[in-house]
Amino acid sequence: MSGYDPQQAASWGPRHTPVLHGHDEAEATLLEAWASGRLPHAWLITGPRGVGKSTLAFRFARFLLANGPAGSRDEGPNLFGDAPVLPDTLAIPEDHPVFSRIASAGHADLITVERSFDEKGDRWRGDIVVQDVRAVIDRFGKTAAEGGYRVCIVDAADDMNTNAANALLKILEEPPPNAVLLLVSHAPGGLLPTIRSRCRRLALKPLEDAALVPALDRLLPDLDAAERRGLAVLAEGAPGRAVLLAGQGGLKLLHGLLEMIGQLPKPDIAKLHAFGDALGRDRSGAGFQVMGELFRWWLARLVRAAAGDRIGGPGWAEIFPGETALARRLAGWQTPDRWAEDWEQVGRLLDRGESVNLDRKQMLLNLFAMLGRAAAR
Known part of the structure; x- marks a missing residue:
């Protein structure tokens, strides 16, 4: 449906959302990649608009910044030879310092790239421009502030103009150590083939009703049940789309x-x-x-x-x-x-x-x- 509105998304959006509905398989894939110690440096998270791609990206970013690289924590076998206990979810408690700092856009090792505000035109730009991507180049050229990962979320990669896409490609070709790029894309076919080829793809599907209904109950608690049912039909498995339509x-x-x-x-x-x-x-x-x-x-x-x-x-x-x-x-x-x-x-x-x-x-x-x-x- 309608495009992303940074102002509207600010109150309910992925940066603030602690719950992910209906994407257990994708979450397990990310956990497995992290636990292997061979985490790909770039992920292309695809699927219809509003299904939870950005929510998953921020959820994974919080996890990486809270846990660091697998094996970096003191999790070795104990006196009795027990295997280390690894997380079984990407969820980070809402009272965790990383959660609150990301929610307030105050974490030094997370940078988000999205359409920026044009002060001269007094409007949101129609594209992600090269200046937005240069901020990533600058941040990734420095040591991680907290000694773990540096994470970049591009939301959405489809919004990049040609110069911005070419600038991002340089980072994908020569990523620094412990740097992870999470590219959100609604239409990956429109991206440069060289960008797609340098990312591991993770495709999200529309939510089934069993996952969509509780998602809308949480996101739209002020609506009555009939309104939520109607929006569930309009959303076609995309809770973010339902929220935008409600607004x-x-x-x-x-x-x-x-x-x-x-x-x-x-x-x-x-x-x-x-x-x-x-x-x-x-x-x-x-x-x-x-x-x-x-x-x-x-x-x-x-x-x-x-x-x-x-x-x-x-x-x-x-x-x-x-x-x-x-x-x-x-x-x-x-x-x-x-x-x-x-x-x-x-x-x-x-x-x-x-x-x-x-x-x-x-x-x-x-x-x-x-x-x-x-x-x-």
Whole structure:
């Protein structure tokens, strides 16, 4: 869905999160690599946006900075010959000094690379620039402040421009001892092949419901159960996506969209204009962007379910009361193939409108006019 917002993530984000849901296998892989004493110097943590990649990266960073290299602590066999006891989890207690220092961005041996704030433009930069990566080069050129690891988290590596990527590649090619780079990537295919080849890849999958539900209970405790269930459907296994949508009013926007779609082929023009006016008053354009993404997402959901004859069946979870009946009615208008064509046209309309900065209200009216034609076929 929407991109990373450093300000919004600051209150709930990975730097502060003590719990990781649903990625036990990935955690075990990292523990095993650390315990072997041959920890790869670079990891590429991949998966859909919002599934917990950054949370895992910070969790591993805390573990490394709290424990140091395997074998560096006094864990040898005791008087009775017992084997050393190694950690069986990456978790670090919230009252641990390393946890609190990382949460406050105050640990000398952890550096994070993300889109920085442009003071002149008074906005967050669209890319990670070379100056951001040079800070890593400077830090990695010095001895670790606490004698253990130096860790760098790049979140997300996809945001690096060409100069930043080439600068990072130099570090990957000649990493200093006890330095670990954790690269978070939503779309690793877009990274330089030379960067991918120098990292060990760790792929995270969307969470199953058994892990997603408790994650949302913890992350969104102020919402009622029905709202969390709706966001769980929208999230598609990505708790971070659910949190962002909750903050952006995603459920309310989708409910308004479905209400107007349900009136087709004769929508309430006054309500449609009012909805467009409300989106137009948001100068940032964030509300319209979320609306457009939800519009595409819900049509794709309709196409997939209609093609597999799954509307209301196994694997279909209703977001709002009446959504199933609406989806069945729309599926009866035309074939899934025709709906797929409309989904593509919706995407083209939104992309073209954004590229030339068309009036948002007019774009909304155009979208519903297109759906109205589909209803009249």
